[in-house]
Amino acid sequence: MIDSTTSTSSTTKTAVTCANCNLDNLCIPKGLPRSEVGELALLVNRNNIRQKGEAIYHAGSPFRGIIALRSGSAKLLSFDQNGNELVVDFILPGELLGFDGMSSQIHNCTAIALETVNYCHLPAYKIEILAINTPGLSQVLLQRSCNQFDAQVQKMMLSRRSAEERVACFILHISDRLSIRGYSELEFRLSMSREEIGNYLGIAHETVSRIIHLFQARKLIAVKSKQLKITDKKGLFSFYAT
Amino acid sequence: MIDSTTSTSSTTKTAVTCANCNLDNLCIPKGLPRSEVGELALLVNRNNIRQKGEAIYHAGSPFRGIIALRSGSAKLLSFDQNGNELVVDFILPGELLGFDGMSSQIHNCTAIALETVNYCHLPAYKIEILAINTPGLSQVLLQRSCNQFDAQVQKMMLSRRSAEERVACFILHISDRLSIRGYSELEFRLSMSREEIGNYLGIAHETVSRIIHLFQARKLIAVKSKQLKITDKKGLFSFYAT
DNA sequence: CGTTCATTTGACCAGCATCAATACGCGTGG
């Protein structure tokens, strides 16, 4: 649940606002004029914390606004009628979250922290205020939400491909997203389990294991538990060029 | 391509505006106060026509705005790196189109008419004007675009299910969408080919044929070429309840 | 009335799910 009363106040250390946040080129303010970033900063709740396994919001709960992950990662889940989890997406630092509740004002997905997360929260009612005072923000949010559309098309593409191609693409996609945010693109930690990867990609977790093993045998990657190192990016890439 | 110079002027018959259009509860104006609908009506290009097989816009072309289908249907395509078509969605009368270009200002999908279509067009630059004068519109567009997100989650669900379940769900989904728009929910024409259905559902067109045959044998549906009649809706429905 | 494309139907087999057993990693407590 989004609940600012559980937030750690940011006044205990140097105040971080949107204008000086290290994510300011990735997060909501991207593309906003500097003056409007200032206005945005006044409306955002910062330093919300969730531990691994805790929910950021639940499916069925009312939409409370848009969330920007500052650190840590999360998974976005949906459930089928039998209660089976479906991993809709993984959310990495600097990425936005919450669009699944904007249409109906009720979330149809659940967001769970995969490790300790720290996030900012732009409350829903403030979005409406901003839409009037800060027309640029509406545009930015609209573009961001349509970004999700682009991402979904990519996912559909993947669902037509072989299990090997899906895993290769998954690894490269995570790598890309991390590198945009300043992390190493060749060596990182997969914060999600094999099961969650399989669920996300639509393949069995055993298949994920087998393919990761195969990629190691082919010297494309080196894996130690959740730590992953890409040793032959071109080799991995060649999977979806064919 | 969106090009209002090829439009048939609406002045030749009784002027249809957003306020008296029979789709006004489904299209962009849904949820807008009446006064704002009037403003919207002034900015929309009406009566754009495309014949079967013609493109409404192409992937790679600049985003020109949001489109609302007044009649006819269309398919939204993407292409993989080998040039294979991927049917991203089918668009039915009263539904909106064009969000795939909003994020980057370049369309990453191609929209093709499946039969003669008549559509309205809200130009991109007018969206920005409206965002200032008509704050409600931004909200509506934002909600609509996030609707797409919800729809994509449903599609991901489908991609985990068996071919039979996918076809059953596809038929029921089309039925629902048509009935919302006042068409018969039990008898309608599938304007797309088996190939396109298969492409959309991620299965081979032969499999689509086989399953449609199977459903007929089980008395769930009656099919004559592209004409389809649902004879046992509950039976079809039971597919994704299990 | 023939040409062309869409659809149907059949036969075969590959990819991946599923089931099962084992190994590994990690935290807990002795």
Place this chain on the structure above:
DNA sequence: CCACGCGTATTGATGCTGGTCAAATGAACG
């Protein structure tokens, strides 16, 4: 510091779903 236990990951064996190839039938259109 090691032993135990539980969850995650790996690895193997088997079978089914649905893809692919091929041929036949049907529909649309000039």
